[in-house]
Amino acid sequence: MKIDCIAAFLLFLFVLPAHEGAISGVGDDSDLWSKCNCPGSDPNYVAPQDRPPSARMAYLISVHNRRTIQDGAHLLKALIETSTPGDTAIILIHVDRRVGIASRESTMPNEDEKNQFLYHDSWMRRYVDACLAVPACTRSGGAGDINATILEVHTHFSPEWSRWSMNDPTLWAMEYLTHHRILSRARGSQSWDVFVNLSGDTLPVITAERISQLFEPKHGPLGNTNFVTSASCVTGLLPTSIFDFPEHTMKRSHYFSRGTPKTMSYLDEGGNWQLDVEMPIYFGSQWMALTHNFVEYVVRSLSHPNGMGSVLKASLLKTEVQMTDETFFPTILMNSPAFNETIPKLNDEGALERYPSMHSLRYERMDENNPNAWGEWTSSDPLYDITTEFGIETDGEGPAKPWGPYFLGVYDLGSIRDHGALFVRKVSWTVDSNLVRMLPVRRSNNREEGKLEWDELPDMRWPELGVKIRDPFVKAKKKGEKEKEVKTNNDVGDDDEV
Ligand SMILES: *[C@@H]1O[C@H](CO)[C@@H](O)[C@H](O)[C@H]1NC(C)=O
Ligand SMILES: *[C@@H]1O[C@H](CO)[C@@H](O)[C@H](O)[C@H]1NC(C)=O
Numbered sequence: 001m002k003i004d005c006i007a008a009f010l011l012f013l014f015v016l017p018a019h020e021g022a023i024s025g026v027g028d029d030s031d032l033w034s035k036c037n038c039p040g041s042d043p044n045y046v047a048p049q050d051r052p053p054s055a056r057m058a059y060l061i062s063v064h065n066r067r068t069i070q071d072g073a074h075l076l077k078a079l080i081e082t083s084t085p086g087d088t089a090i091i092l093i094h095v096d097r098r099v100g101i102a103s104r105e106s107t108m109p110n111e112d113e114k115n116q117f118l119y120h121d122s123w124m125r126r127y128v129d130a131c132l133a134v135p136a137c138t139r140s141g142g143a144g145d146i147n148a149t150i151l152e153v154h155t156h157f158s159p160e161w162s163r164w165s166m167n168d169p170t171l172w173a174m175e176y177l178t179h180h181r182i183l184s185r186a187r188g189s190q191s192w193d194v195f196v197n198l199s200g201d202t203l204p205v206i207t208a209e210r211i212s213q214l215f216e217p218k219h220g221p222l223g224n225t226n227f228v229t230s231a232s233c234v235t236g237l238l239p240t241s242i243f244d245f246p247e248h249t250m251k252r253s254h255y256f257s258r259g260t261p262k263t264m265s266y267l268d269e270g271g272n273w274q275l276d277v278e279m280p281i282y283f284g285s286q287w288m289a290l291t292h293n294f295v296e297y298v299v300r301s302l303s304h305p306n307g308m309g310s311v312l313k314a315s316l317l318k319t320e321v322q323m324t325d326e327t328f329f330p331t332i333l334m335n336s337p338a339f340n341e342t343i344p345k346l347n348d349e350g351a352l353e354r355y356p357s358m359h360s361l362r363y364e365r366m367d368e369n370n371p372n373a374w375g376e377w378t379s380s381d382p383l384y385d386i387t388t389e390f391g392i393e394t395d396g397e398g399p400a401k402p403w404g405p406y407f408l409g410v411y412d413l414g415s416i417r418d419h420g421a422l423f424v425r426k427v428s429w430t431v432d433s434n435l436v437r438m439l440p441v442r443r444s445n446n447r448e449e450g451k452l453e454w455d456e457l458p459d460m461r462w463p464e465l466g467v468k469i470r471d472p473f474v475k476a477k478k479k480g481e482k483e484k485e486v487k488t489n490n491d492v493g494d495d496d497e498v
C-alpha cells in the first residue's frame with residue numbers, strides 16, 4: 001500500500017506539469033512559473049535616470065479556491081514583473097483557510113482532505129518560491145536589496161460571503177502593514193504610501209510601474225486620495241450615502257429595517273468624546289486604494305475600544321446587517337472630518353478631475369441591484385457562459401451570481417478602454433486566456449502627444465446582434481487530451497483512497 005502511495009505521488013508529480021503546460025498553452029519546455037523575471041534581476045539592469053517619482057505600493061491579493069489561486073499567479077507575475085525596483089514595497093497574499101496549504105514534502109496525504117495540497121500544487125506557489133529565491137526581486141526577513149519587494153503568503157481567515165468576516169483579510173493586512181518593522185514610517189523611503197486590496201482574478205490594465213507613478217503622493221493625479229469604491233457603485237467613484245438610495249431599494253431598506261442607529265458616540269483621535277453624532281452609513285464597492293494615513297487611522301480607531309472603528313463595527317455586528325464589507329470603510333471615511341475631503345474629485349462626466357480618462361479604478365461588469373437602484377440595468381447577462389469544462393477545471397465552481405460580477409473577455413476590451421480603469425476583474429485564464437495574455441499594456445515607444453496605455457487596447461466590443469461561438473475544432477482535439485488527463489488524475493485520487 002505504501003508503495004502504491006509513492007507511485008501515485010510520483011505519477012502526480014509527473015502528470016501535473018504536463019497538465020499545466022496544456023492549459024497554460026505555453027508548450028512543454030517553457031515554464032511561466034519557475035522564473036521570477038522582475039526587472040531588477042536582469043544582470044544588465046541599470047536604474048533609470050530621471051524616472052518620474054512614484055508611490056510605494058502595498059498590495060493584498062486574496063485567493064479562495066482552485067481557480068483564483070491559479071489566476072492570482074498571473075496577477076502576481078504581472079505586478080512583480082512590471083514594477084521597477086522601489087515601486088512595490090510589499091505584496092501580501094491571503095489564502096482562504098478552506099484551501100489546503102499543506103506541503104507535499106512534509107505531510108502525509110489525508111484521504112478526507114481532497115484539497116490539502118491545493119496551494120502546494122498551484123502555479124502561484126511555484127512562482128512565489130521562484131521569486132523568494134531571487135534577492136533582487138524579493139527581500140525576506142529584512143535581507144536583500146532594500147528596494148526589492150517583500151513577498152509573504154499567509155492564511156488566517158475563511159471569509160463568508162456578505163458577512164463581517166469579508167473584512168477580516170483586509171483589516172489583518174492593514175494591521176500588518178501598520179506594525180511591520182521594516183515598513184515603519186520611521187524608515188522613510190522604505191515605508192509604503194498606498195494600500196490596494198485585490199482578488200486573485202484581477203489584472204492590472206497598465207504596468208505596476210505606471211500605477212505607482214499615478215499614485216505618487218505629492219503630484220500624482222491619484223495621490224493622497226482615498227478610493228473606497230469603483231464605478232460599479234451607483235455614484236461612481238464616490239461613496240453613496242444610504243439616504244441617497246431611493247426608498248425601498250434593497251440596500252437602503254435592509255439597513256433601515258435592521259434599526260441601524262442614526263447617531264453614534266465615540267472617542268475621537270484627540271481623546272474627546274463625540275456624543276450622539278450623526279453617522280450616516282455609506283456604501284462603496286469592493287475595491288479600495290487607501291493612503292497610509294487613512295489606514296493607520298482605521299487601525300487606531302479599531303484598537304481603542306471606544307474608537308470610531310470599534311463602535312461602528314460593534315453596531316454593524318449587533319444589528320446583523322449584511323454587506324458590511326461594502327459599508328465599514330466608506331462609513332468611517334465619510335464620517336471622519338480629517339479624511340472626508342480625501343475622496344476623489346470628479347468632473348461633470350464623473351471622471352477623475354485630475355485624470356479625466358479615468359471613470360473607474362477597477363472595471364467590472366455587474367448588475368448588482370438587478371436592475372440597479374435607479375431602475376437601470378447596467379448589464380444583465382454574464383455573456384460569457386460557463387461550460388461544463390469550466391466546472392471540471394475549477395473543481396466544481398459554478399457560474400457567477402445572477403447580478404455578477406461576470407467574467408470578462410476580449411469583447412470587453414472596448415469598455416475597459418472607455419473606463420480607463422487601472423484594474424479589471426473578473427479575468428480568468430480558465431474563461432478567456434486571450435485577455436490574460438494581453439494585459440497589462442504599455443505605452444508605445446513612439447509616444448504621440450496625449451496617447452495613453454488605454455489607447456493601445458484594441459477597440460473590441462460585443463457584436464450588436466450577439467455572437468455564438470461553437471466549440472472550436474481545436475478544442476475538440478484538446479478535449480480528448482483533457483479526458484486522458486482527467487482520467488489520470490482520477491487514477492491518482494483512487495490510489496490515494498487505498
Ligand atoms: C532604491 O530606489 C530609490 C528610488 O527609486 C533609488 O533612489 C535608490 O538608489 C535605490 N536604492 C538601491 C540600493 O538600489
Ligand atoms: C477589499 O476590502 C473590502 C473591505 O474589507 C472587501 O469588501 C473586498 O472584498 C476586498 N476586495 C478584494 C478584491 O479583496
Ligand SMILES: *[C@@H]1O[C@H](CO)[C@@H](O)[C@H](O)[C@H]1NC(C)=O
Nearest residue numbers: 334335336337339340341343
Ligand atoms: C466633511 O465634513 C465636514 C464637517 O463635518 C463637512 O462640513 C463637509 O461638508 C464634509 N465634506 C464632504 C466632502 O462630505
